[in-house]
Amino acid sequence: MEKIRSVLAVSFISVLPILLMAVIAARPGVSRRPAEAAPASELIRRAGLWLEAGRAEQADxxxxxxxxxxxxxxxxxxxxxxxxxxxxxxxxxxxxxxxxxxxxxxxxxxxxxxxxxxxxxxxxxxxxxxxxxxxxxxxxxxxxxxxxxxxxxxxxxxxxxxxxxxxxxxxxxxxxxxxxxxxxxxxxxxxxxxxxxxxxxxxxxxxxxxEDVPGYHSELAISFDELRRIAGRDCPEADLSGDPEGWLTGAEYSTTGRLKSVSLGGVRLSGTQMRKLFGLRSAAVIWELEEDGVHFHVSGYGHxxxxxxxxxxxxxxxxxxxxxxxxxxxxxxxxxxxxxxxxxxxxxxxxxx
Ligand SMILES: [Zn+2]
Structure with missing residues (x-):
């Protein structure tokens, strides 16, 4: 039934321009078509295009x-x-x-x-x-x-x-x-x-x-003990035995303000590795040392x-x-x-x- 309906619709659209022309031609005393109206060939061409568009197979x-x-x-x-x-x-x-x-x-x-x-x-x-x-x-x-x-x-x-x-x-x-x-x-x-x-x-x-992005600025506070624990698990070569001042050093940033690399207890990590290690939302991160831990400030989300x-x-x-x-x-x-x-x-x- 669906198929028959669409065939009927197609045939109606195909003959529509011809019907229109016939109606226009049959009206006595009226010019066959006003100067500004599209010629029949144009109508037929357009109908043809519509049909083609309707039939065209979608790439997706x-x-x-x-x-x-x-x-x-x-x-x-x-x-x-x-x-x-x-x-x-x-x-x-x-x-x-x-x-x-x-x-x-x-x-x-x-x-x-x-x-x-x-x-x-x-x-x-x-x-x-x-x-x-x-x-x-x-x-x-x-x-x-x-x-x-x-x-x-x-x-x-x-x-x-x-x-x-x-x-x-x-x-x-x-x-x-x-x-x-x-x-x-x-x-x-x-x-x-x-x-x-x-x-x-x-x-x-x-x-x-x-103001356009929920959670654009995010914060993460990690105690020194927790930082040591994470490093011990995922970056065991890092030496975090000394003064915390010397744990995160030599940070290098790209021109966009994202961390390119940093030393964690003497181990060089990329910004992406730092992100993963501490679950930071992006590598656009700065940090400060506080009394009992490190406070990270992050902007944006993703790589x-x-x-x-x-x-x-x-x-x-x-x-x-x-x-x-x-x-x-x-x-x-x-x-x-x-x-x-x-x-x-x-x-x-x-x-x-
Ligand atoms: Zn895959």
């Missing part, structure tokens, strides 16, 4: 994703996967343009993981945000969103569908579309967090301020490389669309729209290795 439905979850491997189309990723990675309350930028970044990262730098068998992706991207299925989203479930889901779906097939490319290839929650004034160069300098992951200004999600939200509030947001955070890149065949081919050849 053509591309297949192999997702590793705690319950095992699941195959799904890119559209369903991205809805679960965007919902898990960004608040649904964000502006549509920020959600669209997030959808494109997630799609780009997925193709990058499949094609450019696979870390799992058969071009699969996992649901661990520390490795690939966070993902929540419908049940978990229902639990999380409660009565806002259908409203939030429609909003996320619109962001994914509205950017169907769009990816960020550099030199024609999908980029390592890193993103993080919030930055401390500017994003970080990739080599200060990971080993490689990527040309499109350069430090750029990011507009979010403390600081690539797109800042709160920065994207502020840009969207100021009128930027998703293309402008992505071009800002991924230096020298272009936005490209994959057709269904290209998307299918990219995901298939990933699965075949």
């Amino acid at each position: 439905l053509a591309a297949e994703v192999l997702l590793i979850t705690e319950e095992g491997e699941k195959r799904m189309d890119m559209r369903s996967y991205l809805v679960g990723v965007v919902a898990a990675e960004m608040p649904a309350s964000f502006m549509p343009e920020a959600l669209e930028a997030q959808a494109v970044a997630a799609r780009t990262f997925t193709f990058f993981r499949m094609r450019e730098e696979p870390v799992h068998e058969n071009g699969a992706v996992c649901a661990d945000p520390g490795c690939c991207k966070a993902y929540m299925d419908a049940d978990r989203l229902k639990e999380r969103w409660g009565e806002r479930w259908s409203e939030n889901l429609r909003k996320i779906e619109r962001a994914v569908e509205g950017t169907d097939g769009e990816i960020v490319v550099y030199d024609g290839a999908p980029v390592f579309a890193a993103f993080h929650s919030s930055s401390c004034g500017s994003t970080e160069n990739s080599e200060n967090v990971w080993s490689g300098a990527l040309p499109y992951l350069r430090s750029v200004e990011s507009p979010e301020k403390a 600081g490389v690539g797109m800042s999600q709160y920065g994207a939200e502020v840009m969207a509030e100021n009128g930027a669309d998703h293309e402008e947001i992505l071009a800002h955070y991924y230096t020298g890149t272009q936005l490209e729209k994959l057709g269904a065949d290209a998307a299918r081919e990219l995901s298939r050849s990933a699965a075949e290795g």
Whole structure:
């Protein structure tokens, strides 16, 4: 029945321009068409385009994703996967343009993981945000969103569908579309967090301020005993026997204000290692020694490389669309729209290795 209905709808749209022309032609004493009206050929052409658009296959439905979850491997189309990723990675309350930028970044990262730098068998992706991207299925989203479930889901779906097939490319290839929650004034160069300098992951200004981001400033007070205990467990070579004044020394910072490296009891640690060791929200950290411990002051949240999600939200509030947001955070890149065949081919050849 559904099929018959759509066939009928199609035939009606096809004959509509002809019917219109017939009606216009049949009216006596009236010019066949006013000068400002579109000619029939134009109407027919437009009807043809509408039909084509209605029939066009979506790239995200053509591309297949192999997702590793705690319950095992699941195959799904890119559209369903991205809805679960965007919902898990960004608040649904964000502006549509920020959600669209997030959808494109997630799609780009997925193709990058499949094609450019696979870390799992058969071009699969996992649901661990520390490795690939966070993902929540419908049940978990229902639990999380409660009565806002259908409203939030429609909003996320619109962001994914509205950017169907769009990816960020550099030199024609999908980029390592890193993103993080919030930055401390500017994003970080990739080599200060990971080993490689990527040309499109350069430090750029990011507009979010403390008042835009919940928990932008965070504090952590650790007693000397606790610090010794943590170091003893995760960094046993550190010598914390002397005066606490000499425990954390030689801090070096990047130009963006993030810790690049520091000596902990004579052991050189990177900013990322320090973050992990003490569970700091970012490497944008300073500290002071107090009577009985160390007091850390942290700004922003995340590694600081690539797109800042709160920065994207502020840009969207100021009128930027998703293309402008992505071009800002991924230096020298272009936005490209994959057709269904290209998307299918990219995901298939990933699965075949
Ligand atoms: Zn993974």
